[in-house]
Amino acid sequence: MSEHVKCLIIGSGPSGYTAAIYAARADMKPVIYQGLQPGGQLTITTEVDNYPGYPKGTHGVAMMDDFKAQAERFGTDIRWGLITSVDFTGPVHKVIVDEKTTITADSIIVATGASAKWIGLESEQRLNGFGVSACAVCDGFFYKGQDVAIVGAGDTAAEEATYLAKLCTKVYMIVRRGEMRASKAMQHRVLNTPNIEVIYNTETKEILGEKGVDGALLVNDKGEERTLKITGFFVAIGHTPNTGVFKGWLDMDETGYIKTIPGTSKTNIPGVFATGDAQDKVYRQAVTSAGSGCMGALDAERYLADKGIH
Numbered sequence: 001m002s003e004h005v006k007c008l009i010i011g012s013g014p015s016g017y018t019a020a021i022y023a024a025r026a027d028m029k030p031v032i033y034q035g036l037q038p039g040g041q042l043t044i045t046t047e048v049d050n051y052p053g054y055p056k057g058t059h060g061v062a063m064m065d066d067f068k069a070q071a072e073r074f075g076t077d078i079r080w081g082l083i084t085s086v087d088f089t090g091p092v093h094k095v096i097v098d099e100k101t102t103i104t105a106d107s108i109i110v111a112t113g114a115s116a117k118w119i120g121l122e123s124e125q126r127l128n129g130f131g132v133s134a135c136a137v138c139d140g141f142f143y144k145g146q147d148v149a150i151v152g153a154g155d156t157a158a159e160e161a162t163y164l165a166k167l168c169t170k171v172y173m174i175v176r177r178g179e180m181r182a183s184k185a186m187q188h189r190v191l192n193t194p195n196i197e198v199i200y201n202t203e204t205k206e207i208l209g210e211k212g213v214d215g216a217l218l219v220n221d222k223g224e225e226r227t228l229k230i231t232g233f234f235v236a237i238g239h240t241p242n243t244g245v246f247k248g249w250l251d252m253d254e255t256g257y258i259k260t261i262p263g264t265s266k267t268n269i270p271g272v273f274a275t276g277d278a279q280d281k282v283y284r285q286a287v288t289s290a291g292s293g294c295m296g297a298l299d300a301e302r303y304l305a306d307k308g309i310h
């Protein structure tokens with residue numbers, strides 16, 4: 001026999017925990033499955049200085065512990081486990097946890113987030129959080145007045161390069177082809193920012209440094225090497241939404257972001273709501289994700305009330 005819950009939340013980043021806080025306080029008795037990376041992407045960053053309410057800043061892991069504790073305080077049932085398949089055929093939604101446990105739910109909030117893509121260098125992993133970052137808006141401030149590099153050539157990289165250029169003395173933008181993928185307008189902004197140097201046809205061979213970043217070894221398409229002296233290395237080569245398990249059930253765009261009805265968290269399946277980075281490829285901030293989690297819980301609460309489920 002399977003367990004039945006009123007509100008199932010999948011994912012434990014800012015969005016999942018905020019949904020849990022609201023759902024628990026509304027007596028929806030939420031059950032949350034934490035997924036592969038409990039606490040989400042913030043647990044792989046260091047300081048967080050831009051989340052309102054922490055005037056002295058905080059640490060990503062500590063902040064997510066606070067989110068979790070607040071969700072627990074109102075009785076959220078927080079569990080280890082990964083949703084490995086779903087069946088949204090009927091009015092009651094079915095999910096399988098860790099390929100063995102079946103749970104049915106009246107409402108589901110999908111808050112599975114996204115994962116940054118990485119270049120794949122050993123040095124990139126080793127220095128992650130110690131000079132290597134996948135979020136310029138989160139971490140750029142720590143490199144004020146310093147020289148940094150950013151890899152990528154899409155809209156995110158272009159936007160983040162111009163953001164960094166306001167803080168940093170010099171920004172090297174490393175582009176693997178002879179042109180950028182970013183929109184013409186964004187390219188124009190990059191090329192008209194005097195302290196951004198775009199380095200085309202070039203890839204990163206190694207990020208240099210022991211306990212922190214002190215350089216990057218680049219190689220161009222002619223095999224010529226060049227070393228940059230930098231203290232921060234930003235990767236902006238795209239994100240992958242963690243939505244694979246919902247393919248075929250929830251409407252998504254071509255890159256796997258879940259489509260929601262604008263201004264709501266509603267998906268194409270009644271009773272299934274999507275929040276946070278799993279449905280947002282533009283803002284991707286902890287605070288926007290948390291706000292979206294709140295929307296998910298309120299939408300789910302109204303859905304349950306309309307169905308007369310108490």
Ligand code: NDP
Pocket residue numbers: 118119151152153154155156157159175176177180181182236237238239281282
């Ligand atoms: P994109 O997939 O658009 O771009 C990724 C970039 O990273 C590409 O230029 C790609 O190079 C490069 N890249 C990929 N892998 C590597 C690698 N291993 N080494 C070096 N470079 C690599 O991702 P974005 O995050 O930029 O954008 C995602 C979506 O969000 C897009 O649709 C974008 O338009 C949208 N967006 C919109 C914004 C806005 O409207 N304000 C802001 C930010 C994003 P290559 O070109 O050679 O493939």
